[in-house]
Amino acid sequence: MRVFFxxxxxxxxxxxxxxxxxxxxxxxxxxxxxxxxxxxxTKRSMASQEAWDFAHHTCGKLWKKLGRWMLPLSFVAMxxxxxxxxxxxxxxxxxxxxxxxxxxxxxxxxxxxxxxxNFDQWGRRLQ
Numbered sequence: 847m848r849v850f851f852x853x854x855x856x857x858x859x860x861x862x863x864x865x866x867x868x869x870x871x872x873x874x875x876x877x878x879x880x881x882x883x884x885x886x887x888t889k890r891s892m893a894s895q896e897a898w899d900f901a902h903h904t905c906g907k908l909w910k911k912l913g914r915w916m917l918p919l920s921f922v923a924m925x926x927x928x929x930x931x932x933x934x935x936x937x938x939x940x941x942x943x944x945x946x947x948x949x950x951x952x953x954x955x956x957x958x959x960x961x962x963x964n965f966d967q968w969g970r971r972l973q
Contacts, residue, residue: 851932855939856924862946863916870909877902888954890961894969897961904960908953916946 878885880898885891891901920942927938965971 848932848935849928852924852928852935855927855935856921859920859924859939859942859946860917862943862950863913863920866909866913866916866950870906870911870913873902873906873909875906877906886957888958888961890958890965890967890969892969893965893967896971897965897969900964901957901961905953905957908956909950912949912953916949920946 873886877899880892880895881887885898886901886905888901891898923942924939927935930938963972
């Protein structure tokens with residue numbers, strides 16, 4: 847029973863890196879047009895289509911790179927939990943998911959920095 851619970855937690859833990867890989871590829875290949883429902887949506891990225899495309903390209907590269915690293919690292923980080931109680935496994939997995947979330951949300955900082963260095967507040971490319 848514990849092994850099945852561990853497998854379930856492992857699958858849940860691998861979701862975020864998998865999502866980052868999938869959407870990283872989507873952002874690189876098909877950023878689409880500016881919209882309020884899907885994509886990297888910040889005030890600066892939505893200022894112009896060029897800024898939107900730039901933000902998606904930058905975020906997509908980061909997410910693909912980080913997703914490739916987080917996938918195997920998450921698997922390895924979950925291995926020690928095999929010896930834990932079911933409650934311990936859940937707490938361990940929750941902590942690892944928190945770290946993953948911080949990494950994913952942390953990509954906002956370099957993307958916004960790159961946007962600020964390349965575009966003004968109205969989305970026009972700086973010279």
